[in-house]
Amino acid sequence: MHRRKMSARSVFDGAVFMSSEMKLLEDFKRDSHPDKVNLAGREYVGEHGHTTWLPLVRKIKQQIATDLTLTPEYPPILGIPEFTRRATELALGKDSPAIVESRVFGVQTVGCTGAVRLGAELLRSCCCSNSSWSGPILLSSPCDDSLLGTFKAAGIEDVQHYRYWDAESNGVCVENMVHDLENAPERSVVVLFASGHSPTGAELSQEDWKRLAEVMVTRQLFPFFLMSAQGLCSGSLKQDAWPVRHCVSLGLELLCAQSFSHNFGLYGERVGHLLCVLKQNLLAVQSQAEKLVQTLWSCPPMEGARVVTTVLNNPAHLVEWQESVKAIAERCMLIRERLRERLRLLGGPWHWDHIIKPGGLYCCFGLNTQQVEFLVQKKHIYVLPNGCLNVSAINSRNLDYVAESIHQALSSQL
Amino acid sequence: MSIFGEVPQAAPVAVFKLTADFREDQNPSKVNLGVGAYRTDECQPWVLPVVRKVEKMIADDHSLNHEYLPILGLPEFRSSASKIALGADSPAIKENRVGAVQCLGGTGALKIGAEFLRRWYNGTDNTKTPVYVSAPTWENHNAVFSNAGFEDIRPYKYWDAGKRGLDLEGFLGDLESAPDHSIFVLHACAHNPTGTDPTQDQWKQIADVMKRKSLFAFFDSAYQGFASGNLDKDAWAVRYFVSQGFELFCAQSFSKNFGLYNERVGNLTVVAEDQDNLNRVLSQMEKIVRITWSNPPSQGARLVAITLNTPELFAEWKDNVKTMADRVLLMRAQLKEKLKALGTPGTWEHITEQIGMFSFTGLNPKQVEYMVKEKHIYLMASGRINMCGLTTKNIDYVAESIHEAVTTVQ
Numbered sequence: 001m002h003r004r005k006m007s008a009r010s011v012f013d014g015a016v017f018m019s020s021e022m023k024l025l026e027d028f029k030r031d032s033h034p035d036k037v038n039l040a041g042r043e044y045v046g047e048h049g050h051t052t053w054l055p056l057v058r059k060i061k062q063q064i065a066t067d068l069t070l071t072p073e074y075p076p077i078l079g080i081p082e083f084t085r086r087a088t089e090l091a092l093g094k095d096s097p098a099i100v101e102s103r104v105f106g107v108q109t110v111g112c113t114g115a116v117r118l119g120a121e122l123l124r125s126c127c128c129s130n131s132s133w134s135g136p137i138l139l140s141s142p143c144d145d146s147l148l149g150t151f152k153a154a155g156i157e158d159v160q161h162y163r164y165w166d167a168e169s170n171g172v173c174v175e176n177m178v179h180d181l182e183n184a185p186e187r188s189v190v191v192l193f194a195s196g197h198s199p200t201g202a203e204l205s206q207e208d209w210k211r212l213a214e215v216m217v218t219r220q221l222f223p224f225f226l227m228s229a230q231g232l233c234s235g236s237l238k239q240d241a242w243p244v245r246h247c248v249s250l251g252l253e254l255l256c257a258q259s260f261s262h263n264f265g266l267y268g269e270r271v272g273h274l275l276c277v278l279k280q281n282l283l284a285v286q287s288q289a290e291k292l293v294q295t296l297w298s299c300p301p302m303e304g305a306r307v308v309t310t311v312l313n314n315p316a317h318l319v320e321w322q323e324s325v326k327a328i329a330e331r332c333m334l335i336r337e338r339l340r341e342r343l344r345l346l347g348g349p350w351h352w353d354h355i356i357k358p359g360g361l362y363c364c365f366g367l368n369t370q371q372v373e374f375l376v377q378k379k380h381i382y383v384l385p386n387g388c389l390n391v392s393a394i395n396s397r398n399l400d401y402v403a404e405s406i407h408q409a410l411s412s413q414l
Numbered sequence: 415m416s417i418f419g420e421v422p423q424a425a426p427v428a429v430f431k432l433t434a435d436f437r438e439d440q441n442p443s444k445v446n447l448g449v450g451a452y453r454t455d456e457c458q459p460w461v462l463p464v465v466r467k468v469e470k471m472i473a474d475d476h477s478l479n480h481e482y483l484p485i486l487g488l489p490e491f492r493s494s495a496s497k498i499a500l501g502a503d504s505p506a507i508k509e510n511r512v513g514a515v516q517c518l519g520g521t522g523a524l525k526i527g528a529e530f531l532r533r534w535y536n537g538t539d540n541t542k543t544p545v546y547v548s549a550p551t552w553e554n555h556n557a558v559f560s561n562a563g564f565e566d567i568r569p570y571k572y573w574d575a576g577k578r579g580l581d582l583e584g585f586l587g588d589l590e591s592a593p594d595h596s597i598f599v600l601h602a603c604a605h606n607p608t609g610t611d612p613t614q615d616q617w618k619q620i621a622d623v624m625k626r627k628s629l630f631a632f633f634d635s636a637y638q639g640f641a642s643g644n645l646d647k648d649a650w651a652v653r654y655f656v657s658q659g660f661e662l663f664c665a666q667s668f669s670k671n672f673g674l675y676n677e678r679v680g681n682l683t684v685v686a687e688d689q690d691n692l693n694r695v696l697s698q699m700e701k702i703v704r705i706t707w708s709n710p711p712s713q714g715a716r717l718v719a720i721t722l723n724t725p726e727l728f729a730e731w732k733d734n735v736k737t738m739a740d741r742v743l744l745m746r747a748q749l750k751e752k753l754k755a756l757g758t759p760g761t762w763e764h765i766t767e768q769i770g771m772f773s774f775t776g777l778n779p780k781q782v783e784y785m786v787k788e789k790h791i792y793l794m795a796s797g798r799i800n801m802c803g804l805t806t807k808n809i810d811y812v813a814e815s816i817h818e819a820v821t822t823v824q
Contacts, residue, residue: 016698065470072675133417281418297521303677
């Protein structure tokens with residue numbers, strides 16, 4: 001049947017082809033090399049090489065599927081109240097002054113990205129309603145493209161960067177970071193990472209955080225924390241959340257985007273939370289959040305949040321879950337140690353302590369473009385730009401190959 | 415001073431406030447005819463039997479992977495959902511120029527479509543392209559497009575309050591006077607809130623003008639199957655436009671027809687000129703999704719995909735949908751009969767002529783207030799009622815109350 005053509009030109013003519021961030025993943029899938037390794041994934045993978053549900057999660061999902069009392073109703077716009085309550089407690093601690101003083105509200109969001117997007121939209125709405133504030137937002141250097149893109153898409157125009165990753169030391173140069181924050185305009189919003197920086201994995205010590213928090217109080221800076229993997233860095237939920245709690249204890253207002261993807265293995269279900277700790281005007285901000293959620297996704301999906309709520313509500317489940325989280329964190333640390341050991345044995349002038357210093361999923365080798373290309377094209381080892389990689393995808397089967405390949409990549413530039 | 419210090423209080427969303435007020439009401443005769451969700455004759459939410467079945471299948475399936483879904487969503491969901499809208503034998507699908515993005519409900523689909531159009535339609539970043547929404551329309555349409563950056567959102571004439579039907583002349587007039595390339599948000603079937611759809615002949619006239627003026631058709635399809643009980647019949651308008659060579663978007667929601675309100679299952683179907691255009695569009699949409707919610711949730715999409723792709727389950731689903739549609743039709747018929755029997759002034763034909771979940775009763779704001787305050791029957795200020803809120807047990811009370819409102823309140 002011949003379709004009648006409206007016109008020769010498509011109305012979508014203007015749209016140019018956009019190469020996908022997923023291209024790396026697509027290339028990996030198409031790669032037929034037997035030794036190929038994907039170290040550029042966003043998920044935690046187990047020793048067997050794929051993502052896994054915690055047995056507890058599987059059990060609870062089955063319970064939910066057969067629970068006749070659960071209704072399919074539209075949830076509240078801001079999500080299940082029980083969920084936001086527990087997520088808030090998890091981040092801040094049950095006895096947090098902000099909770100006790102009712103200066104906090106939470107929004108169930110579509111993953112961490114959804115939380116960041118909503119937070120960004122809220123901040124942009126402040127620009128509109130408050131003529132005396134117009135940004136900027138400070139992002140770390142480096143940061144994921146998608147993070148920058150999320151703020152821009154929300155309409156935030158004034159985005160600047162603070163120095164974070166230092167190639168010289170293969171870690172964070174706190175001096176630079178402090179300097180940049182001290183010189184940022186007052187009331188800037190600063191995006192910070194609790195539970196591991198993406199993409200470098202580089203962490204700050206508690207002493208570092210104390211220094212930064214002091215600067216933020218003095219300069220009236222507003223922290224926007226990203227806590228995408230609480231518990232996975234140190235093995236302790238409390239310890240990973242320390243930077244957030246410390247800022248709250250100093251009386252700072254802040255936003256915190258949380259994800260339950262990594263620490264529950266619930267990637268597919270998109271369970272996120274945006275925490276808002278304010279000094280005043282809570283109800284008005286909450287009402288604006290509702291208004292914004294309506295233009296994004298109306299209300300959030302239930303399945304994953306129900307699982308998380310069930311676990312966080314039940315003391316026995318909570319213990320079991322905390323142990324699973326600790327096990328993941330410990331495995332990541334073990335892989336890092338083994339990687340460091342292999343690299344050390346392979347020789348060369350390099351130091352490898354920066355591999356084991358932070359915990360969590362990500363690790364950065366500060367490789368240049370040619371070195372990254374070498375790894376991908378010649379060794380079929382897929383890493384992120386800058387040579388950042390997801391350590392969980394390294395296992396006993398590919399450890400030697402990965403270590404040797406990284407060694408080769410670095411040696412080839414000598 | 416806090417950067418959030420001057421943020422103003424936003425007005426509560428009317429329909430949710432209505433439900434909140436209903437919940438607080440202690441009166442035993444109270445009835446909620448507000449929010450658009452299906453209810454059984456016992457006034458309970460209904461988990462479709464086929465949904466319960468598939469939910470269990472998913473929970474017991476140990477082979478499922480738990481990774482992030484692709485950014486554009488579950489492939490088998492996207493393709494089967496588009497087939498539902500366009501028909502499995504759609505020429506456009508055969509010509510490989512149909513694609514889709516799994517989204518967070520109908521809202522999410524509208525959002526992604528709007529964000530794409532604002533960036534890439536009618537020039538680059540042309541925020542001045544007029545977006546037309548029906549008068550009246552779902553109250554969230556305006557906010558979604560405005561938040562996506564469109565500066566000029568206008569109403570097009572739709573509801574004729576006088577004759578309680580479609581103002582076709584006004585509609586066609588607004589189409590004619592719209593600047594070329596304007597975007598029109600069209601309700602695929604079961605118009606919300608009026609329940610009044612154009613006839614096939616009227617759709618043809620609408621399509622003619624739109625084609626001539628290169629107006630962009632953005633369909634909102636939240637009630638497919640729910641309107642007539644027949645999926646294909648409810649999709650006639652969208653399919654007609656495709657057959658006329660339109661490139662278009664169709665934002666589909668599976669909240670109502672699967673009863674999956676809480677899992678946010680939506681699909682943005684894209685019909686493009688050819689595969690090359692389609693690929694470019696989808697690549698840009700992927701970028702937009704990445705910085706909105708990154709990846710969509712898997713539960714609801716998996717459920718729908720399994721159902722649509724398994725013949726026995728698909729048949730069972732269609733049956734469940736018909737059950738819901740039939741109950742609505744029954745309530746419509748009974749309400750009209752009761753009003754006629756009571757001799758309530760005015761004509762009530764529109765109750766059975768209108769289609770889908772909602773009916774625009776024609777009650778004025780004072781009469782609505784009477785219904786809410788005196789009779790504890792909650793409906794929208796516009797006079798919109800959700801037929802699903804009616805049951806064999808409350809229909810007499812509601813009919814009598816409408817009668818009272820019309821006869822005693824001017």
